Amino acid sequence: MFQLGPAEWQAIGVTVRLCLYTTVILLVLATPLAWWLAQGRSTVRIVVQAIVALPLVLPPTVLGFYLLIVLGPRGLVGETLENIGLRHLAFSFEGILVASVIYSLPFAVQPLTEAFRTLGRRPVEVASSLGAGFWDRFFTVILPLTRGGFLVAATLTFAHTLGEFGVILMLGGSIPGETKVLSVLIYDHAEAMNYGAAHSLSLMLLVFSFVTLFVVYSINRRFEVVRL
Amino acid sequence: MTLQIQARLRYGDNFELSVDQVLPLCGVTALFGRSGCGKTTLLRIIAGLERVGDARVQFGEHPWQQGRLFVPLHRRRIGLVFQEPSLLAHLSVRDNLVYGYRRTPAAQRRLHLPEVAAMLGIEALLDRRIDQLSGGERQRISLGRALLISPQLLLLDEPMAALDTQTKRDIMPFLSRMAAESGVPMIMVSHAPDEVARLADRVAFMQAGQIPRVESLHEALARPQSPLFDDAGAASILEGIPGEPEADGVRPFGPPLARLWIPDTQTVGAGQPIRLRVLARDVSLSLDDPHRISIQNHLPVTIERIDPPHQHRIVVACRTNDGQLLLAEVTSRAVSQLGLRPGLSLYALIKSVALLD
Numbered sequence: 378m379f380q381l382g383p384a385e386w387q388a389i390g391v392t393v394r395l396c397l398y399t400t401v402i403l404l405v406l407a408t409p410l411a412w413w414l415a416q417g418r419s420t421v422r423i424v425v426q427a428i429v430a431l432p433l434v435l436p437p438t439v440l441g442f443y444l445l446i447v448l449g450p451r452g453l454v455g456e457t458l459e460n461i462g463l464r465h466l467a468f469s470f471e472g473i474l475v476a477s478v479i480y481s482l483p484f485a486v487q488p489l490t491e492a493f494r495t496l497g498r499r500p501v502e503v504a505s506s507l508g509a510g511f512w513d514r515f516f517t518v519i520l521p522l523t524r525g526g527f528l529v530a531a532t533l534t535f536a537h538t539l540g541e542f543g544v545i546l547m548l549g550g551s552i553p554g555e556t557k558v559l560s561v562l563i564y565d566h567a568e569a570m571n572y573g574a575a576h577s578l579s580l581m582l583l584v585f586s587f588v589t590l591f592v593v594y595s596i597n598r599r600f601e602v603v604r605l
Numbered sequence: 606m607t608l609q610i611q612a613r614l615r616y617g618d619n620f621e622l623s624v625d626q627v628l629p630l631c632g633v634t635a636l637f638g639r640s641g642c643g644k645t646t647l648l649r650i651i652a653g654l655e656r657v658g659d660a661r662v663q664f665g666e667h668p669w670q671q672g673r674l675f676v677p678l679h680r681r682r683i684g685l686v687f688q689e690p691s692l693l694a695h696l697s698v699r700d701n702l703v704y705g706y707r708r709t710p711a712a713q714r715r716l717h718l719p720e721v722a723a724m725l726g727i728e729a730l731l732d733r734r735i736d737q738l739s740g741g742e743r744q745r746i747s748l749g750r751a752l753l754i755s756p757q758l759l760l761l762d763e764p765m766a767a768l769d770t771q772t773k774r775d776i777m778p779f780l781s782r783m784a785a786e787s788g789v790p791m792i793m794v795s796h797a798p799d800e801v802a803r804l805a806d807r808v809a810f811m812q813a814g815q816i817p818r819v820e821s822l823h824e825a826l827a828r829p830q831s832p833l834f835d836d837a838g839a840a841s842i843l844e845g846i847p848g849e850p851e852a853d854g855v856r857p858f859g860p861p862l863a864r865l866w867i868p869d870t871q872t873v874g875a876g877q878p879i880r881l882r883v884l885a886r887d888v889s890l891s892l893d894d895p896h897r898i899s900i901q902n903h904l905p906v907t908i909e910r911i912d913p914p915h916q917h918r919i920v921v922a923c924r925t926n927d928g929q930l931l932l933a934e935v936t937s938r939a940v941s942q943l944g945l946r947p948g949l950s951l952y953a954l955i956k957s958v959a960l961l962d
Contacts, residue, residue: 499691502654505678506685507705508754514679517704521695 411489441547492526638811684751
C-alpha cells in the first residue's frame with residue numbers, strides 16, 4: 378500500500394518546496410506586520426487585522442478565483458509581468474507560492490502578534506537604553522524572548538500550507554512538477570478511483586499533521602491555534 | 606552642564622503637558638508630584654521614548670531632539686531604571702549586568718563590574734538565575750545594569766514604588782551611595798516625600814503637566830506648607846557626619862557647636878555624610894538650656910522666621926550654629942508667652958530623629 382511512485386515523489390517535492398518557501402517568506406513578512414499590529418488597537422490596525430484573518434473564513438475557491446483574475450494574463454499583476462517580459466502567474470509554481478503566502482498569512486501573523494503583545498515594549502526600551510540598536514535589539518532581545526511564537530508561527534504556516542487544496546486547484550490547476558501538490562494528487566487519485574494510492578498519501582498527511590500539531594501544543598500550551 | 610527641555614503635549618481633553626525648563630546636571634534632581642501629573646511622560650520625552658513633535662531636548666552642548674533632529678535612545682547613553690525591575694528574562698544576572706557594558710565603547714567605560722557590584726552589594730548574586738532573586742535584588746541589578754553603561758545621565762522612574770516598605774528601606778542606602786559615588790547626574794521621578802528628602806539635592810515640583818518651580822531641597826523644605834511635608838507635617842533635614850558609636854548605644858552627629866546624639870545603627874559607617882529627618886512637631890523650644898530633662902539633644906539656635914499660624918500651630922524656622930535650618934512646631938500661645946521673635950537665640954530640644962538611611 379505504501380508504494381510511492383515517481384508521480385508521488387514529484388508531488389512531495391513540489392509540496393515540500395512550496396511549504397518551505399511559504400514559511401520563510403511569511404516569517405519575513407509577518408514579523409514587521411505582527412509587530413505593528415501588537416502596538417495598539419487603532420481603527421487602522423483593526424481593519425488590517427480583519428484583512429489578515431480573511432483567509433480563515435473565505436472559501437478557498439473565492440480566494441483562488443480572485444487570485445486567478447489578478448495574477449492571470451489579463452489581471453493587474455499578470456499583465457504587468459507580461460509587459461516587462463515575464464510570464465503571468467496563473468498555473469505556475471510562483472503563482473501558487475503567492476497564493477500560499479496570502480492563504481497562510483493569519484497562521485503566521487496571529488501567533489507573532491500574540492507573542493509581541495505578551496512581550497510588551499519594556500524589554501525593547503531596556504535594550505535601547507543599554508545601547509542596543511534596531512537589529513541588535515531584534516536578535517538579542519526580541520527573538521530570544523518570543524522564540525516560542527516564532528516556532529509556532531513557522532510550524533503552523535508549514536502545516537497549513539501542506540493542507541492547501543482549493544486555492545491551488547483554482548489558480549494552479551494540476552500540472553505535475555509545477556503545481557501538483559500532495560492534496561491535489563490525492564484528489565486526482567480519488568477521481569480516478571485509485572483508492573489505494575489516495576489512501577497511502579492521505580494517511581501520510583494525517584499522521585504528519587497530527588504530529589505537527591502535537592509538537593506545537595507541547596511547545597506552547599497557552600497558545601490558541603486560530604483566533605478569529 | 607544643563608539639560609534643557611521644551612515640550613508641549615496634549616492628551617485628550619483634560620491633560621496638557623507644557624514644560625520649558627533648564628535643569629542643572631549635577632547631583633540628584635527629584636521630579637516630584639502627584640500621580641498623573643506628567644512626571645513619567647516628561648521622563649520618557651527626555652529619554653527619547655516618547656517622540657513629541659515639536660519638543661526640544663538639549664543635553665549640555667548636544668541637542669538630543671530639535672526640529673527634525675532626533676537622537677535615538679540607544680545613542681543617548683542614558684541609564685534607565687523603571688518602577689518594576691525589567692530584567693531581561695532570557696539572560697542570567699551577569700549577562701543582564703554586562704548587556705549594556707559590552708555595548709559601551711571601551712573609551713567611555715568609567716564604571717566597571719567589580720566596583721558597581723560592590724557599590725550595590727550584589728557580588729553574591731552574579732551567578733544566580735533571575736527567577737531566584739527577590740524584588741529588591743532585581744531592582745539592584747537593574748540599577749547596576751544602568752550604571753554599567755557609564756551613563757551621562759540616569760533617569761529613575763519611581764524605582765522604589767513597586768517595593769515593600771522593608772525592601773525600600775534596604776535599597777535606599779544603595780541608591781544614595783550610587784548618587785554620591787557614581788558621579789552620574791540623576792533625575793528621579795517620585796511622589797514619596799521621604800525618598801525625595803533622602804536622596805534629592807533639588808526638587809522640580811510638577812503639577813498638572815507643568816513645572817511651576819525648581820528649588821534646592823533645603824529651600825523646598827524651608828517653605829511653609831511645602832508639598833514635601835507629608836501627613837506628619839513640617840520636617841527639616843539635617844546633614845552631617847556621624848562619629849564613632851559610644852558604648853551606651855548613641856553616636857555623635859555634626860560639628861561640636863551643633864552636636865546631636867543619634868541612635869547607633871549598623872548601616873552607617875563613621876565619617877560618611879548622612880541625612881537626618883526631624884519632624885517639626887518633635888522639636889520644642891526653650892529660652893534656657895534645661896539640664897534636668899531626659900531629652901538629650903539641645904541645640905543652640907537662632908529664630909529666622911515665624912510662619913503665620915495654621916490651626917493655632919506655628920512653625921518656627923530656626924538656624925543652627927552650623928547654618929542648617931531646623932523647623933519647630935509650637936502653639937500660638939507658646940509663641941506669645943515666650944515672646945518668640947526673629948533674631949532671638951534659644952535652644953531647640955529635639956525629641957527624636959529619623960535616620961534617613
